Amino acid sequence: MLGLIVFVTALVCGRSDIKDPAIGVFFILVFLAELLPVRFPGTAAEAIMTLPVALSLFLSHGTSVMIAASTVAVTGAALIVHRKRYSPVRLIDLTSYHASMYVLSVAVASLVYILAGGHILSEGWGSSPGWLYLVYCYMWVFLCTTLNAAFDALGAALYRQDLPWRVVFAQYIRWTIPNYIVTAPFGLLFAYLYTSYHIYGILAIIIPFLVGRQALNQYANELGTYRETITTLGSYMQHYHPYTKGHLERVADLATEVAKELRLRTSSLMLIRDAGILHDIGKVGVSEEILDKEGKLTDEEWNIIRQHPARGAEIIAQLRYLEPIVPWVRGHHERPDGRGYPDALKDGQIPIEAAVIAVADAFDAMAGVKRSYREVPLTEDQAIDQVRYGVGTQFDPRVVKAFLRVMARRREEEVE
Amino acid sequence: MSNILANPAVIISGLFTIVAGGYAYVYLPLVMRKAYRQGLLTLARAVETKDTGAEGHGERVAAYVVQVAKELRVPIRERRRMEYAAFLQDIGNVRVPHRILNKAQALTDEEFEIVKGHTLVGAEMVEQVKFLRDVAPIIRHHHERWDGSGYPDGLKGKEIPLGSRILAVCTAYDSMLRTRAYRPGMDEESAIRELRAGAGTVYDPDVVNAFLKVLKKRMKWEHTVDH
Numbered sequence: 001m002l003g004l005i006v007f008v009t010a011l012v013c014g015r016s017d018i019k020d021p022a023i024g025v026f027f028i029l030v031f032l033a034e035l036l037p038v039r040f041p042g043t044a045a046e047a048i049m050t051l052p053v054a055l056s057l058f059l060s061h062g063t064s065v066m067i068a069a070s071t072v073a074v075t076g077a078a079l080i081v082h083r084k085r086y087s088p089v090r091l092i093d094l095t096s097y098h099a100s101m102y103v104l105s106v107a108v109a110s111l112v113y114i115l116a117g118g119h120i121l122s123e124g125w126g127s128s129p130g131w132l133y134l135v136y137c138y139m140w141v142f143l144c145t146t147l148n149a150a151f152d153a154l155g156a157a158l159y160r161q162d163l164p165w166r167v168v169f170a171q172y173i174r175w176t177i178p179n180y181i182v183t184a185p186f187g188l189l190f191a192y193l194y195t196s197y198h199i200y201g202i203l204a205i206i207i208p209f210l211v212g213r214q215a216l217n218q219y220a221n222e223l224g225t226y227r228e229t230i231t232t233l234g235s236y237m238q239h240y241h242p243y244t245k246g247h248l249e250r251v252a253d254l255a256t257e258v259a260k261e262l263r264l265r266t267s268s269l270m271l272i273r274d275a276g277i278l279h280d281i282g283k284v285g286v287s288e289e290i291l292d293k294e295g296k297l298t299d300e301e302w303n304i305i306r307q308h309p310a311r312g313a314e315i316i317a318q319l320r321y322l323e324p325i326v327p328w329v330r331g332h333h334e335r336p337d338g339r340g341y342p343d344a345l346k347d348g349q350i351p352i353e354a355a356v357i358a359v360a361d362a363f364d365a366m367a368g369v370k371r372s373y374r375e376v377p378l379t380e381d382q383a384i385d386q387v388r389y390g391v392g393t394q395f396d397p398r399v400v401k402a403f404l405r406v407m408a409r410r411r412e413e414e415v416e
Numbered sequence: 417m418s419n420i421l422a423n424p425a426v427i428i429s430g431l432f433t434i435v436a437g438g439y440a441y442v443y444l445p446l447v448m449r450k451a452y453r454q455g456l457l458t459l460a461r462a463v464e465t466k467d468t469g470a471e472g473h474g475e476r477v478a479a480y481v482v483q484v485a486k487e488l489r490v491p492i493r494e495r496r497r498m499e500y501a502a503f504l505q506d507i508g509n510v511r512v513p514h515r516i517l518n519k520a521q522a523l524t525d526e527e528f529e530i531v532k533g534h535t536l537v538g539a540e541m542v543e544q545v546k547f548l549r550d551v552a553p554i555i556r557h558h559h560e561r562w563d564g565s566g567y568p569d570g571l572k573g574k575e576i577p578l579g580s581r582i583l584a585v586c587t588a589y590d591s592m593l594r595t596r597a598y599r600p601g602m603d604e605e606s607a608i609r610e611l612r613a614g615a616g617t618v619y620d621p622d623v624v625n626a627f628l629k630v631l632k633k634r635m636k637w638e639h640t641v642d643h
Contacts, residue, residue: 189425196423208429208436215440222448229545230455236541237459237510285465287514318458320451 023069025202026057030070034077036213049209050074054106055140055187060194062120063110067103075099097155105147109140137184223321227274230319234278244280247364252276254360254406259353261402267324268353275325279332279357282312306341309333328353332361337393347396355396359403362395363387380407453499460503463510467517469594470506473587478502480586480630481579487626490578498579501554505583508538508555520598532567535559554579558587561618573620581620585611585627588619 033049050070058066078095086094113136114120153169193201239245255276259269283291286308290301297305313330316322331354334340336347367383378386384407391400457475464470481502485495509517512534516527523531539556542548557571557580564572592607602610608628615624 193423193425201426204423204426205429208433211433211440212436215436215444218440218444222444225547226448226452226455229452229547230459232545233456233459233504233507233541236544237463237507239510281462284462284510289513289515315458315462319455 023057023061023065025199026053026061027069027073029053029202029206030057030073031077034074035081049186051141051144052183052186052190055137055183056190056194058106058110058113058140059120059137059187059191063107063114066110067107070106071099071103074102101148101151101155105144105151108147109143112143113140133188134184137188141183141187226321230322231274231277234281237284238280248277248280250364251279251357251360254364254403255356257406258356258360258399258402261406262352262356262398264352264356271322271325272328272353272356274322275328275353276357276360278312278316278322278325279329279361280308280312281315282308282310282329284315285311306333310342325353327351328357330354332357334358335394336396339393350396352396352399355399356402359387359395359399362390363403453503456500456503460507463507466509466514467506469596473590473594474503474505477505477583477586477590480589480627481582483630483633484582484586484623484626485579487630488578488582488623494579497551498554498582500548501551501558501579502583502586504538504542504548504551505555505558505587506534506538507541508534508536511537522598532559535568553577554583556580558583560584562620563617566618576620581623582627585619585623588614589627 030050030053033053036049054066054070057070075095078098079091082091082094116136116139149169190202190205193205195201197204235245235248238248252273253276256269256273259272264272286304290297290304293301309330309332313326316329317326328351330342331345331350334343334345334350334354335358336350336355338344338346340350363383363386366378366386367380384404387395387400387403391397460474461471464473478499481498482495485498490498512530516523516530519527535556535558539552542555543552554577556568557566557576560566560569560571560576560580561584562573562576562581564570589607589611592602592610593604595601608631611619611624611627615621
């Protein structure tokens with residue numbers, strides 16, 4: 001409601017200025033910025049370039065024009081982006097909520113900017129030096145993002161029971177940190193080029209931006225294609241047994257959850273799923289008679305089985321972009337007490353990701369569907385007890401702790 | 417307008433455009449295609465280790481397939497598909513038990529059915545990968561014969577995809593040279609004779625011709641290297 005009032009006021013105030021055709025260009029830019037986020041390959045991070053454009057619009061045309069033009073663009077883009085995901089009522093509800101949050105935060109930021117004595121470039125460059133502009137711009141960006149995060153958190157506190165507001169606030173702030181380091185200089189540069197060269201200035205910066213975005217997206221796509229192909233084929237290659245498919249998927253999911261619980265690095269989180277799927281690829285060349293043998297294995301057969309992590313690592317070492325998971329696959333049968341294979345590593349030498357896969361693999365093998373050499377699978381509780389029993393000898397204590405928390409959470413979710 | 421090109425900010429963004437554009441449209445596709453090819457080959461090799469003596473079969477056959485396809489003026493995209501199919505042709509062997517793959521005696525009917533199944537399993541596996549969907553039919557039909565007596569579907573003549581017809585010839589040649597569990601390898605001349613004899617019944621005669629041309633070129637090349 002408040003947002004609407006500010007928007008209408010801005011529209012009325014800025015009415016006379018909205019004749020400049022360049023505003024149309026800015027309008028389209030905000031629109032595009034919302035529709036075309038820049039995704040960073042290998043991470044979940046995403047940059048939406050709306051704020052820099054809004055900042056430059058503000059610097060070049062003043063508060064009211066910026067609010068009027070960018071809000072319409074942001075709202076329109078939001079309607080288009082989310083049109084399939086929500087019902088019409090919910091869509092309008094959400095969009096108007098987000099739009100008013102946006103209006104309020106940019107409006108407050110802009111007002112503070114002017115009250116604090118910041119110059120607007122449309123009035124010509126003031127006497128203040130360039131770095132001062134940058135400081136002011138940073139203040140503007142900081143206010144914008146913090147306010148937006150605060151509004152978001154407030155909304156969560158009021159309407160969402162399932163999401164604590166602190167989480168929402170933290171999430172918003174964290175995703176925006178790299179963004180707002182870039183936003184201020186980018187917005188300032190943009191405004192400067194615009195005021196100096198008009199539309200050509202805009203083109204000089206928008207073309208590199210679009211090409212850069214294309215490069216990043218292309219990289220993300222190609223990498224996605226590659227990884228999907230390798231994991232799908234690799235997964236099917238291990239299905240010599242109908243049992244394996246479900247097992248690999250479950251191990252991959254569980255390993256991912258445990259890794260998240262352990263707060264491993266993002267680069268590890270992105271790859272641990274692939275490692276979970278591919279961890280037994282070294283078994284591909286091993287004969288079925290040994291893998292499926294019911295009775296006791298001979299020493300020689302054991303030796304062959306014990307080679308599979310090393311063989312798997314050898315295979316994966318030849319795959320580009322998956323090099324980081326080589327030691328994880330090689331180490332997924334190592335034990336902290338040094339009695340594992342193939343390298344008999346000890347506590348501290350085993351990569352934590354390998355320890356995560358070890359726990360997930362062992363748990364699912366025990367609790368999972370029946371397979372030949374263990375006719376009766378354990379119940380989930382029994383399997384959890386077995387994992388607990390292996391703390392410090394077979395399994396890494398940190399990983400087991402995280403694993404137990406994940407299992408407890410899963411159980412809670414099931415009850416609900 | 418003229419002085420805009422002298423502005424350092426504009427010069428930097430121009431350079432950035434060139435670098436990013438080159439990266440996205442030239443460098444990246446090149447590198448990624450190489451990695452992709454290498455990835456498929458690695459997985460295929462892992463399966464080849466199951467069948468004693470099959471190591472490198474897929475890679476060698478793929479080299480022939482690409483050359484024969486070039487000889488037959490197959491467009492590059494299609495050629496690439498054929499190359500991938502050659503790498504992955506026997507990936508279905510993961511489900512054929514060790515003891516059958518490496519059996520020295522003649523296979524029983526039942527065992528032979530299982531071996532035949534590898535084309536279906538392989539095609540099915542490859543089909544699961546969105547980006548390889550067009551490769552699957554080539555793998556499925558690479559044991560079809562020109563006269564319709566092959567498996568799995570008994571397709572005849574041009575009903576068999578061109579990729580499969582090419583793959584059949586190249587694979588047969590490489591297999592004949594190889595020593596198998598049940599027979600020793602042939603020398604090159606007998607293998608060529610065998611292919612000629614099969615042209616029109618087992619193999620597409622045009623493909624056999626193209627293959628022989630490729631072999632001739634290769635030999636010439638080897639000859640010049642020798643001297």
